[in-house]
Every structure is written in C-alpha cells, then in structure tokens.
Amino acid sequence: MKWMKNIELRNITKKYGKGENKTCALNKVNIGIDEGEMVAIMGTSGSGKTTLLNIIGTIDSWTEGEYYLKGKNIRDYSEKEKAVLRNQVFGFVVQDFALVPHYKVEKNVELPLYYTKYSKKKRKEKTDHVLERLHLINKKHCYPAELSGGQKQRIAIARALVNEAEILLCDEPTGALDSKTTKEIMDIFVMLNRSGKTIIIVTHDMEVAKYCRRLVKIEDGNIIEDVYK
Amino acid sequence: MIRNLRFSIEAMGDKKIEMFLRWVQIVISFVCLCFIFQTFYDFQSINEKIEYLAGTSEIYVLRDLNTDAWYEELCNNDELTWKFQKIVDVINQTEVEKIVLNNNYETTKDQQSIELISVSKNFFEKYGVNGNFEEEVFSDFELRTLSNEEWSNEIWPVVAGYNYTHSYDLGEVIQDDYGQKYKIVGFLSKNTTYTLPMQSKDLECLDAAFIIPVNIDKNDNGNMIEYIFSCQFITDQKEALSSIEKTNRELQLLDMYFDNYTNQLEYVKNDTIECMVLFGSFGVVLMVFSMIGIVCMIIQLIANYEYEYAINMLCGANFGDIYFRVVFQSVCLIGSSVLISFAFFGNTKAFRNIVVISGVCLAGLFIFSFLKLKSETIINKIRING
Numbered sequence: 001m002k003w004m005k006n007i008e009l010r011n012i013t014k015k016y017g018k019g020e021n022k023t024c025a026l027n028k029v030n031i032g033i034d035e036g037e038m039v040a041i042m043g044t045s046g047s048g049k050t051t052l053l054n055i056i057g058t059i060d061s062w063t064e065g066e067y068y069l070k071g072k073n074i075r076d077y078s079e080k081e082k083a084v085l086r087n088q089v090f091g092f093v094v095q096d097f098a099l100v101p102h103y104k105v106e107k108n109v110e111l112p113l114y115y116t117k118y119s120k121k122k123r124k125e126k127t128d129h130v131l132e133r134l135h136l137i138n139k140k141h142c143y144p145a146e147l148s149g150g151q152k153q154r155i156a157i158a159r160a161l162v163n164e165a166e167i168l169l170c171d172e173p174t175g176a177l178d179s180k181t182t183k184e185i186m187d188i189f190v191m192l193n194r195s196g197k198t199i200i201i202v203t204h205d206m207e208v209a210k211y212c213r214r215l216v217k218i219e220d221g222n223i224i225e226d227v228y229k
Numbered sequence: 230m231i232r233n234l235r236f237s238i239e240a241m242g243d244k245k246i247e248m249f250l251r252w253v254q255i256v257i258s259f260v261c262l263c264f265i266f267q268t269f270y271d272f273q274s275i276n277e278k279i280e281y282l283a284g285t286s287e288i289y290v291l292r293d294l295n296t297d298a299w300y301e302e303l304c305n306n307d308e309l310t311w312k313f314q315k316i317v318d319v320i321n322q323t324e325v326e327k328i329v330l331n332n333n334y335e336t337t338k339d340q341q342s343i344e345l346i347s348v349s350k351n352f353f354e355k356y357g358v359n360g361n362f363e364e365e366v367f368s369d370f371e372l373r374t375l376s377n378e379e380w381s382n383e384i385w386p387v388v389a390g391y392n393y394t395h396s397y398d399l400g401e402v403i404q405d406d407y408g409q410k411y412k413i414v415g416f417l418s419k420n421t422t423y424t425l426p427m428q429s430k431d432l433e434c435l436d437a438a439f440i441i442p443v444n445i446d447k448n449d450n451g452n453m454i455e456y457i458f459s460c461q462f463i464t465d466q467k468e469a470l471s472s473i474e475k476t477n478r479e480l481q482l483l484d485m486y487f488d489n490y491t492n493q494l495e496y497v498k499n500d501t502i503e504c505m506v507l508f509g510s511f512g513v514v515l516m517v518f519s520m521i522g523i524v525c526m527i528i529q530l531i532a533n534y535e536y537e538y539a540i541n542m543l544c545g546a547n548f549g550d551i552y553f554r555v556v557f558q559s560v561c562l563i564g565s566s567v568l569i570s571f572a573f574f575g576n577t578k579a580f581r582n583i584v585v586i587s588g589v590c591l592a593g594l595f596i597f598s599f600l601k602l603k604s605e606t607i608i609n610k611i612r613i614n615g
Contacts, residue, residue, distance in 0.1 A: 059542075059607040083546060086545050107243075
C-alpha cells in the first residue's frame with residue numbers, strides 16, 4: 001500500500017486499565033493528514049480526541065495499529081528519535097499553556113532550542129525572531145505569571161514555532177480564553193497554516209472548528225465523521 | 230553530554246537560592262553526623278586504650294589528696310627536701326616496673342604553644358605509641374636526675390608529634406622561645422592519642438606535642454612531687470608497693486593512696502556509658518531527622534520539578550537528558566557536602582561512614598528518580614503536575 005499522507009494512522013487502538021476495568025479510548029481509528037492541512041478534531045469529553053492527538057505527537061503510546069509519519073513507521077523509532085521528532089517536527093500547544101513558571105518568557109520560548117546544536121547566539125536570534133513575529137518581544141523578560149491568558153498562549157505558540165516545527169498539535173488551545181482572545185489565537189493559527197504549517201486542533205467548540213478546512217468528529221473512540229469544507 | 234552539562238548548570242543557577250538552602254541543609258546534616266560518629270569512635274578508643282594498658286597486669290597510680298596550700302608549704306620548705314629524696318629513692322628502688330608520664334608542661338616556639346610530655350622510656354611500648362623512630366631512641370629516654378639548671382643546659386631528645394614532620398628534620402636541633410634546645414630523634418604517627426585514668430573522658434592527641442625524657446631534680450621539692458604523682462606502677466601484687474606507702478606514712482609527707490586501673494576503668498566505663506547514652510540519644514534523634522531531611526529533600530527535588538521535566542520532554546528532551554540533570558544536581562549537592570565534611574574531619578573513620586551514607590543516599594536517589602521519571606507518560610506528567 002502506498003502511503004500518500006504525511007501522517008497516517010491505521011487501525012489505531014488505545015486501551016487503558018487491566019482485566020474487567022479495561023477502557024477503550026480509541027477503537028481501530030484510521031486517519032490520514034496531509035502536509036499543510038488545518039484539521040479540527042471534535043468530540044465530547046472522553047471521546048478520545050486528546051488521546052488521538054497525543055498519539056500523533058508521540059507523547060502517548062497505543063495498544064494496536066500502525067502509525068506512519070512521512071512514510072516511516074513510528075514503531076521503528078527509538079525513544080531518542082521520538083524526542084528528536086518532538087523537537088524538530090512537532091510543536092505542542094495545550095490548554096493550560098504548559099509554561100515553566102520559574103522560567104522567564106525568553107527561556108520558555110527558547111526551551112526547544114536547548115536540545116539542538118545551535119550556538120547561544122543563534123538560539124537568541126531565533127527566539128527574538130519568533131517573539132517579534134507574535135508581537136511579544138517586549139515581554140521576553142517577564143515571568144508567565146505576569147501575563148494574560150492570551151499572552152501565555154501566544155508564548156506557547158512561539159515555543160512551538162521557534163524550532164520551525166512543521167506540525168502544530170493544539171489541544172483545546174482556546175479553552176481557557178475569552179472569545180476576543182480566542183479569535184486572536186485562531187487568526188494566528190490561520191496565518192501559520194497559510195505559511196505551510198500543518199495544524200491539528202482538538203476542540204469541543206464549534207466556533208473554533210469553523211476556522212479549519214477539515215472537521216473530524218470522534219465519539220467513543222470511533223471517527224464518525226470526516227468532512228472537508 | 231556537554232550540552233546536558235551546560236543545561237544542568239544553568240538549571241541550578243535558575244534555582245540558586247533553593248539549591249543553596251538544600252546544600253546548607255545537607256552540609257549541616259553530614260557535619261553533625263560526622264561529629265557524632267567521631268565522638269562515638271573517640272569513646273571507643275578511650276576504652277580500648279585503657280583496656281590495652283590494663284591488659285597484661287594491674288596498674289597502680291597514686292591518688293593526690295593534698296590541698297594547694299599544703300603543696301605550697303611543701304615546695305617552699307627546704308627542710309623537707311631530704312624526705313622527698315627518700316620517697317623518690319624508695320620508688321626508684323621498688324622492684325616493680327613503672328611508667329612515668331607527666332603532661333603538665335608546655336613551652337612556645339615562634340609564639341606557638343607546644344605541649345611537653347615527659348615520659349619514661351617504656352611509655353611508647355606500654356601506651357602503644359608508634360611512629361618513625363628507632364629503638365635506640367628509647368635509650369635517650371632513660372631517667373635523668375640532673376639539677377634543673379644542668380637539665381636546662383642539656384639538649385633534650387624529642388620525639389615530635391606528626392604536625393612537625395614537615396617543619397623539622399630528623400636529627401635537627403631546634404630552640405624554643407626560652408632558649409631550651411631540643412634534638413628531634415623521631416616523629417609520631419598521625420592521630421596518635423593516649424588517655425590517662427585521671428582524665429578519663431579525654432583522648433589526648435599527641436600531634437602537636439613534644440615527648441621528652443623525665444628528669445628529677447633531687448633538690449627541688451616541687452619537681453620531686455610531680456615525679457611521684459606521675460608514676461604508674463605495673464604489678465598485680467599491691468604488697469610490692471607497701472614500702473612506698475610505709476615510707477610516706479613514716480615521713481608524714483603527702484596525703485595520697487594507691488588506686489588501681491580496674492577501679493579507674495569502672496569509673497571510666499560508667500562515665501563513658503553515661504556520656505554515650507546522652508550523646509547517643511541526642512545523636513540518634515539528630516541522625517533520624519537528618520536522614521529524613523535528606524531523603525525528603527531528594528524526593529522533593531524530583532517531584533517539584535516533574536512538571537518542568539515533562540515540559541522539557543515535550544520540547545524534545547529525552548529521558549537521558551532529564552535523568553542526567555537530576556543525577557548531576559544530586560551529585561553536586563551531596564558530593565560537595567561530603568567534601569565539606571572532609572575539610573572538617575579529614576580522612577577519619579567517621580568521615581568514611583559519611584561517604585558510605587552519601588553513597589546510599591545517591592544510590593537511592595538514582596533508583597527513585599529513574600522509576601519516578603519512567604513511571605508516567607509525558608502527557609500524564611503534565612496533567613498531574615500542571
């Protein structure tokens with residue numbers, strides 16, 4: 001079989017627990033995502049959408065099935081190689097921002113670059129560049145606690161972009177934000193998608209899903225709908 | 230590796246105050262533990278030394294019951310000199326082996342105080358005192374009976390404490406601040422100690438002492454009194470000392486009686502046990518709190534920063550990067566604390582115990598952090614700790 005999609009999940013199943021308490025979070029899920037797509041994965045709480053996203057980002061394991069990234073089976077990757085993927089290919093944006101509270105903004109954004117071979121000067125350049133792009137350069141010496149929700153999320157997006165990740169994985173990125181800030185954040189995602197980034201957003205909010213050209217609905221671990229607008 | 234090292238040092242710098250407080254806590258714990266261990270070993274050493282001394286046969290010493298006023302009168306009364314001479318002669322003629330040990334003198338050289346210990350030649354063997362000196366040295370420690378003036382004109386043979394090994398050479402003649410000359414005939418081993426029953430709680434260290442021969446000026450009452458009370462008689466037959474008691478009674482000179490090491494040993498042991506119980510209770514409490522403190526601090530070191538580690542893994546760190554950071558920080562904290570303990574206590578048995586304890590702490594930490602970091606997936610770590 002030819003793998004044509006950038007991300008291919010085939011019959012992915014994820015089960016939690018043991019014996020009679022086993023729960024099936026994903027049940028033989030098949031999905032393929034191309035480069036440059038902007039996909040919304042929608043579902044109710046407990047439907048398996050976040051689990052799906054985490055498996056795509058290699059930060060969670062699965063029980064059965066195959067996952068191919070750019071034609072290579074993820075099972076063939078060592079833990080070190082998966083870490084390299086998280087550093088160079090994926091960028092993560094989560095609902096609670098996942099910022100280190102005792103790092104300043106500059107260091108939070110620079111974090112992925114610590115695991116590269118860039119010099120200190122180059123790291124600083126890239127950090128400043130991405131902060132300027134997101135209009136946060138004047139906040140780089142602040143701590144996360146000093147920022148608003150929208151600013152924190154933009155910091156998280158900046159961190160996801162600083163190492164030029166191709167694929168952004170966003171888990172309820174606007175869940176903790178008001179509607180005005182939500183629009184700001186979604187506009188950023190749209191802009192990034194137009195520049196060629198693949199964006200996968202997990203959300204339960206239809207207003208957020210409307211920004212995406214493809215909508216995948218998931219329920220009880222099964223994909224029930226997969227439509228392009 | 231270099232990248233991890235750099236990042237680990239930076240990470241410690243980010244939390245420098247917290248790291249410093251944790252380091253102080255560990256240093257205090259280790260130093261206190263070292264002190265307690267050292268105290269126990271000192272008590273043990275005291276018991277061993279006394280038992281060594283009393284091992285082969287009984288040792289008798291003269292117990293001094295005289296007042297200071299009576300002493301002054303005795304020392305200044307030249308008419309009593311012949312009486313002291315008689316007692317000294319009886320002591321020297323007694324067919325009982327004796328050790329002489331007088332540690333009441335000191336001098337200064339270059340304004341540094343030096344303890345002078347005058348001994349008989351069998352002191353080294355009987356007290357198990359070892360060092361870098363030949364057997365011929367012992368002949369230098371034959372009993373002298375020169376006048377104080379004559380004695381001052383002599384060059385005194387000296388077995389010097391370990392601290393002087395780098396200051397003087399064997400055979401060198403030196404002079405103290407009072408003009409007295411000394412010839413270095415040997416050096417003691419490091420940490421050479423001795424104990425006297427009368428000062429049973431103390432382990433006297435000889436590292437900074439000069440050991441010189443005993444001299445009795447038979448025209449100096451004070452000198453002869455010091456000699457009398459510096460003698461330790463080795464015999465199982467107390468009757469062999471009756472001539473000394475009888476002579477003293479007849480002359481009505483000194484208020485004294487013979488006491489033996491066995492009695493002293495009981496006194497020492499009871500005294501030592503009391504001290505050990507007191508120290509031990511305090512020490513056990515301190516040790517328990519210290520160990521709990523160190524263990525809790527180590528666990529907190531990982532648990533508090535699990536969220537940070539998870540975010541780092543989200544950004545591309547692998548398990549090895551994070552584990553290295555935890556291990557590096559722990560080794561820095563505990564390793565430097567061990568070095569501080571070494572600076573205070575040197576390479577002693579107590580310090581080696583601390584090395585073992587720190588090794589156990591580190592091993593436990595390595596295992597705990599490995600299991601803790603491996604236990605959850607990245608996303609669960611972020612969820613649980615976020």
